[in-house]
Amino acid sequence: xxxxxxxxxxxxxxxxxxxxxxxxxxxxxxxxxxxxxxxxxxxxxxxxxxxxxxxxxxxxxxxxxxxxxxxxxxxxxxxxxxxxxxxxxxxxxxxxxxxxxxxxxxxxxxxxxxxxxxxxxxxxxxxxxxxxxxxxxxxxxxxxxxxxxxxxxxxxxxxxxxxxxxxxxxxxxxxxxxxxxxxxxxxxxxxxxxxxxxxxxxxxxxxxxxxxxxxxxxxxxxxxxxxxxxxxxxxxxxxxxxxxxxxxxxxxxxxxxxxxxxxxxxxxxxxxxxxxxxxxxxxxxxxxxxxxxxxxxx
Numbered sequence: 001x002x003x004x005x006x007x008x009x010x011x012x013x014x015x016x017x018x019x020x021x022x023x024x025x026x027x028x029x030x031x032x033x034x035x036x037x038x039x040x041x042x043x044x045x046x047x048x049x050x051x052x053x054x055x056x057x058x059x060x061x062x063x064x065x066x067x068x069x070x071x072x073x074x075x076x077x078x079x080x081x082x083x084x085x086x087x088x089x090x091x092x093x094x095x096x097x098x099x100x101x102x103x104x105x106x107x108x109x110x111x112x113x114x115x116x117x118x119x120x121x122x123x124x125x126x127x128x129x130x131x132x133x134x135x136x137x138x139x140x141x142x143x144x145x146x147x148x149x150x151x152x153x154x155x156x157x158x159x160x161x162x163x164x165x166x167x168x169x170x171x172x173x174x175x176x177x178x179x180x181x182x183x184x185x186x187x188x189x190x191x192x193x194x195x196x197x198x199x200x201x202x203x204x205x206x207x208x209x210x211x212x213x214x215x216x217x218x219x220x221x222x223x224x225x226x227x228x229x230x231x232x233x234x235x236x237x238x239x240x241x242x243x244x245x246x247x248x249x250x251x252x253x254x255x256x257x258x259x260x261x262x263x264x265x266x267x268x269x270x271x272x273x274x275x276x277x278x279x280x281x282x283x284x285x286x287x288x289x290x291x292x293x294x295x296x297x298x
Contacts (some may be wrong), residue, residue, distance in 0.1 A: 005058045013040055014074050015134050015172070016256065018106065021072035022063060022099075026051050026091055030078040032110060034149045036221045037138070037179060039213050041078060050083065057094055064098035073099070075107040081133065082113045085121035092128035102129065109133035111152050111160035122167035132170040132202075135161060140195030141188045144180045147221040154195055161199040172203035175241070177254070178234045179209050181226040185237045193244035203251050204267070206238065208258035231260055232282065238263075239278045242271065260291050 009028045014021070029046040030038075041048075063070065073095055081088070095102055107130070114122070139145055140154050164171050173196065180188030196204055209228075211218055219226050229237065238254070238261070245252075247267035252274070254263040261281045265274050281288040 005055075005062050007055070007059075009045055011040075011043075011046075012076055013078065014076060015106075015108075017172075018072070018074040021074040021106070022067075022070050023074050023076055024056070024059065024063075024091075024095075025076040026056050027077050027080050027083065030110075031082045032079065032112070032151055034151060035138075036148050036218045037176065037209060037211065039211075046077075048079065050087075053087065053090060056091055060094050060098050069101060070099050071101060071103050073102055073105045075105065078108045079110060079113065080107040081109045081117075085117055085124065088125055088130070089128050092125065092130060096129055104131045105129045106132040106134065109135050109164075111135065111137075111157045114160035114163055115156065119163065119166065122163060122169065126168040130169060132172060133164060134172045134174065135164075135201075136174045137161075137192070137195060138174065138176045139179055139188050139192050140175075141180065141184070141191035144184055144188050144191075147184075147226075148179060148218070149221055154191060158195060158198050161201060165199070170203070171199070171201040172205065173199070173201040174205045174207055177206050177208045177238055177241075177259075178229045181222070182229050182233055183225055183227055185229065185233065186240065189237050189240040190244050193241050193246075196250070197244075197246045200248060201250055203253070204247070205252070205256065206241070206254040206259070206263075207256045208234065208260075210258055232285075235261060235278060235282045239275065239282065242267075242274055242278065245271065261288065262291065 008025050012023060012025060014023055027050050029041040029048040031048045033041050033048065092105060095105060137157050138148065138150055142154050145152055161171055175192045245267055250267045252265055252267050254261065263274050263277060281290060
């Protein structure tokens with residue numbers, strides 16, 4: 001049997017748009033891993049760790065010898081930018097050396113890890129091939145962020161997103177529909193829109209809150225004040241969010257598996273059309289093109 005020197009510690013997650021990318025797992029889990037809405041890295045084997053440099057190099061060499069035409073690479077797991085700039089640059093330079101056809105390298109990114117990088121380091125990462133990062137902002141509201149134990153504030157997220165833009169790195173920002181529940185829906189929607197307006201991300205996505213292991217841990221953060229929203233209420237929140245957006249050329253998507261209402265467009269030119277589609281789902285759900293409940297995993 002041929003020895004394959006590539007090791008993944010599962011489960012491994014990636015954004016939908018990285019479906020055709022080479023997934024290179026250089027860290028395992030998330031160094032923060034305290035967000036109450038997230039169960040992605042809670043299994044014992046997903047405790048945060050860093051893959052040794054020699055193992056990363058060996059895997060890149062192995063892929064280069066057996067696969068041609070690799071255009072995109074996604075660096076996993078959920079907290080790669082936590083690595084020191086020197087180590088990240090080693091990985092990026094090695095990819096460029098052994099996989100010269102790669103045109104885009106991307107990863108997940110937490111705002112706190114951008115804070116730990118200098119402007120010069122961020123620019124060096126871009127120059128070495130890091131072209132896009134996926135930032136789970138989740139909310140732009142400070143109360144909601146504190147309640148879900150995100151470890152960020154509205155301002156810390158804005159600052160990091162704008163510094164990434166200054167370095168040339170594209171940003172795909174994710175907001176969670178329903179994460180504030182009915183009681184905090186309005187402030188979540190409006191402050192999340194404000195965050196997007198202040199940063200003008202290249203990509204913006206809305207996912208739906210999913211708590212597959214129950215609400216107990218999540219409720220603790222809200223001191224029992226969280227009231228889960230139904231689908232109609234989430235549509236109302238989505239309308240308030242989109243209506244408050246003042247974006248120039250952001251590609252917007254709500255087409256994750258968790259979304260019952262699929263929305264796709266560019267903001268701001270498609271804003272009125274998107275609002276009309278949301279209004280149809282609110283007022284006449286039987287006429288809207290909603291995903292059937294049985295095909296949605298959440």
